[in-house]
Amino acid sequence: MSENKSGSGYVEAEFTRDSKYISDRITSDGSGRWPVERGRYRLVVARACPWANRSVIVRRLLGLEPVISMGMTGPTHDERSWTFDLDPGGRDPVLGYERLQEAFFARDPDYSRGITVPAMVDVPSGAVVTNDFPQMTLDFSTQWTAHHRAGAPELYPEHLRDEMDEVMERVYTEVNNGVYRCGFSGSQRAYDKAYDRLFGTLDWLSERLESQRFLMGGQITEADVRLFTTLARFDTVYHGHFKCNRQKLAEMPVLWAYARDLFQTPGFGDTIDFPQIKEHYYVVHADINPTQIIPKGPDTSGWLLPHFREQLGERPFGDGTPPGPPPAGEQVPADHGPGGIGHRL
Structure with a gap:
């Protein structure tokens, strides 16, 4: 929460969302660090979260389930991170992590911002690629077209x-x-x-x-x-x-x-x-x-x-x-x- 001064000098404590996400993109042209590749990435979500829910819906509408695997955290978290407490043994079965925080630290050991869902994780390295949720779903529509199901809708015409x-x-x-x-x-x-x-x-x-x-x-x-x-x-x-x-x-x-x-x-x-x-x-x-x-x-x-x-x-x-x-x-x-x-x- 941040405090913003109004023109009258009154201080109003207005909620401001931290929107400084890891902004890397997974692209189809092979020009970047993260190319579109079947089975390489895991989408980590929480069903409770509206931002993550977007990515679950778009992935499903486009038929990307066989191409991008999905891990689900539990509905609650502490000050450190979302946790994989719904999985047997409390670990994501693909990444082997107990906390989503581990994927962020695999990307940057000094990472100090919020640990947020949805997050796209590079399975071979275990590192987060991006948690930029608005761009993520647009990229599902525009960068993953080669893997869309037959009959997939055009969500971003x-x-x-x-x-x-x-x-x-x-x-x-x-x-x-x-x-x-x-x-x-x-x-x-x-x-x-x-x-x-x-x-x-x-x-x-x-x-x-x-x-x-x-x-x-x-x-x-x-x-x-x-x-x-x-x-x-x-x-x-x-x-x-x-x-x-x-x-x-x-x-x-x-x-x-x-x-x-x-x-x-x-x-x-x-x-x-x-x-x-x-x-x-x-x-x-x-x-x-x-x-x-x-x-x-x-x-x-x-x-x-x-x-x-x-x-x-x-x-x-x-x-x-x-x-x-x-x-x-x-x-x-x-x-x-x-x-x-x-x-x-």
């Missing part, structure tokens, strides 16, 4: 990129990061400002989506992936835990129908683990929730209600096709989905 980039920037600033600016505000003034910006943008998104099925028109793009991961967590954690409580998502008709439409699309809802999401936020953010009590609600069965958005268009994947079922070992447990258990026991 070249003719839409200028407008998409503007939409995604606003979604990131005001919604994806906006909920965090509400939750971690250090003053009433900072919170009020963040709250107004968040809901002003949600109103703008509702208007945009009232007459078109997806953010960029009639088919799914990366812009929808980026908005979805925040909407999927809105009622479960952001509404209460982060004080984003003007309305629940379920009380915003257009956005609620849009979010259900995506949730019921293969590759989206089947990546959402509600108990892990709740455990992460309510346990890790002890400064906001010092008791670390995990709420039993809300009821998530509404995610499966009809959305009727197909009336706006019938081609969510454009000329492509939906992905198949998640690979073995990557399925969300059935009781962690809509209407499942309240929290992990």
